[in-house]
Amino acid sequence: MTMARSDRPHSLLIVVIGVGRLGRGLAGRLSTAGHSVIAVDHDRERLERLPAEFSGFTIAGDAREVSVLRAARVGEADAVFTATRDDNLNLMLALMARDWFGARDVRARVGDSAREPIARALGVEIFNPNGLAAEACIEHIARRASA
């Protein structure tokens, strides 16, 4: 991994926790972009379904356990994405990565915008796939309307 990183000056070590539909694409594309990616999921089958272009490491385990997060090297990672389907779990994992392991750059998937105030109160950076998709549509319409 160290070699791969020195080969590519902009290659980062990135941990993706949860490889459902969102995490799978994220891990695959980050890997294609030349980053060292560690994918974590408790479900082995989901790890096996990672796209062919994914060339990183996989860890089968429950990320709620400290030992699993340690094995995934979240403390050393340049970025950590918590991308399971459970918003509350993503928030907790993000805080564990940041405050227990000292991860520098952590982002949690929060799919339900109603939960965003909690993330803000706890100081967790989030990304909302549904919100981002809606924004893309709105931008498209705005361009059409002003054309």
Add this chain to the structure above:
Amino acid sequence: MKLQKIIIVGEGPVAYYLAKRFRHRTRELLVVTTTAQSAREFAERLDVPAIAADATLPGVMEELEMFSADIVVALRDEDHDNFVICRAAQVMHGVPRAVALVNDPEHRDVFARLGLTSVVSAAEIVGGVIEQKSVFEGMLSRIDLADARVEVMQLRIGADARGVGHTLSALGLPEGSLVATIVRGEDVLIPRGTMTIEAGDEILLVCRKEAETAALEVLLGGLS
């Protein structure tokens, strides 16, 4: 002192008995369950106000008027749900005490680092009792005297206890400990230094708190 308001989130047996215990000891008790069925059960069986809602949602927390609670107890099945409930209660609603139940005992230290200090782990409590039990295998009862500075313990000497076959004087009981009585079958023996300890003896041990561990080690062994 009568508490003002407790919110209990969860519907398992712990939530039930906690609600039962506090329903008359607090001005206001509110139970938040995940299903309407269990909310009805709380209302019917305990006559406690209960609603079905996802207490991890900010809108629900506002409806519950969480800001007015003295204590929030989160007893849901998942550690991360209890974490979110308690941290949001503290940070967003200024609740003075937020208690979380966790499955993973390691989460106690982790959550403390993340700002949550009242964390209860059932596995840790039960585990502690089991370990203590095996360490003090053979202790039938104990009484604390003089503000727990002196202990009186009733011990059963098992076949593999360390003291078996040794005379009292050869045991090397620590300073501040005394074998007061040996019950052997029907006999009650007043100990002398030349008496040999036998398997099946019941011993009444009196000792100072600081001599307890060493005295038990000498008589029962297997303490580490």
